Amino acid sequence: KQIRRHGKRLRKAPDTLPLVGNGILFMQERQKLFAWFTKCERLADYETLQVSVPTLPPGIVVHDPLNLDFIFRNESLFSKGSFVKSRAWDLFGHGIINADGEAWRLQRKAGAAFLSTANLRVLTDVALPRFLGEELDRLKRVADAGGTVDLQEVFHEITTRLMGKMAYNMDMHTDDAFTTAFDHASGATALRFQNPLWPLTELITGRRFRRSVATVKSFGQKIVASAVADRHSSQRSTPDPKAVSDNTADTNAEKLDQISGTLIHSFLDTIPDHQVVADAALNYLSAGRDTTAQALTWTFHLLFRSPQALSQIRSEALAVLNSAPDAKNNRGNSNSNPLARLTPQSLPYTLATLYESLRLYPPIPLEIKQLVSSRPVTLPDGTVLPPDSVVVWCPWALGRSRRTWGPDADSFRPERWLVFSDSDSTGKKKGPPTMVQRPASEFPVFNGGPRSCLGKKMAEVIGCQVIAAVAVGFDLEPVDDGKGRGERRSKISLTLPMEGGLPVTVRRRT
């Protein structure tokens, strides 16, 4: 079907071939696909382009922020649809990433309670300093032995342990069978979106995928069984976050224990079917841990090539660590770990660095929605979409848009995220900077509208504390494996893992 704007056919995306349309192009490896989306964005200058693949519904690639804003605001029209759900079903099942309606609402509500301000405070003050501290000790041991370590794996271990303890009250690690199985299943699911013949292909190559999904699902059941056992032993229901924030006399360990398992217990309180609870748990685990660990990995990849930014992060963090603890925020009580003072509020340059890295390397680099309406819908630019149309946007390409970000869109420049409200008579900037706020339609890295990411604040907290602590504590040097400091690739996945990890040598800083 031809899609039209103001009565005229939409321009086709570049490299569209007769008969096969963009079918062969979409099967390219993902780095080439990202480059192609970037090329589309630059050619289109915000214009909506048509894409087509034989046997699939008609599709468009969206670039205009006005269109994206409309899509976010009309979430009930532009949802996952059968196009996304059928491909993601095996891995995500009834979980929030795939769910609509009541099932989605319940999981979103439970997630919002889990990510409450009080819980994030325990994350900043207790849980993160504990698990980050253990990984910092590991880095020290590697440094003393003169060895190397995969930084991506270090970050993954921190986010896995955090989510494991806080959400499920479980001791989780990255070297388990679940992680390997999930990585494989995520890659195979991503391939389903690129290959229109996936049901046939999987008849031949799908065995490992099915095994991986089975391992993932059985891990979901293990999470549920552990929470049910927890309930029986302690007669526990959903922990009350207020009890934590109100009682400053509690020790840190008590605070963490009180909130541990908040998420899974609130699922068990509200969702009767344990299979749905297991899917919900697995979805949150993948949404929370992989994205954040990958964001940290790409941030350090960028910092290795920008010594000036790295040194600014170190100065900022040292100034915070060397200043008097902030009694008002209770960051200086005897319970507090100094790492707890490394927060997004105290580290504006570090937060800007995280955002700049997310702009260039968005952990969810491609988004696909489907028009679920029995009637055509007109986008703000006049594009008339027939029912079932597939709508695609590429945060990877939109983050590199020169029209949105300026001629230096390809450059890593954290300063672009900071504004100084005050400058002296010589024009020198005074006072602390504030973060530039970009609408989700221009910076869709955390999605927008009612289904925007629930964990943005959690990601900011983890990002700032980890980046600052690692930068202050260590000199890291990427291992010269032929790739050195050059461009790195992402391996096939629904998210953006760095292919081959980020191996580094480690030296302690005094």
Ligand code: HEM
């Ligand atoms: C840098 C880190 C992160 C990035 C870039 C990110 C990005 C996103 C994006 C793009 C979506 C929409 C995906 C879709 O189309 O379905 C999303 C959804 C979601 N994210 Fe995040 N995320 C991050 C970290 C987190 C964390 C730490 C959590 C905490 C558990 C989290 C929880 C969720 C949840 C629950 C959803 C589903 C929301 C819904 O469908 O209502 N995310 N995230």
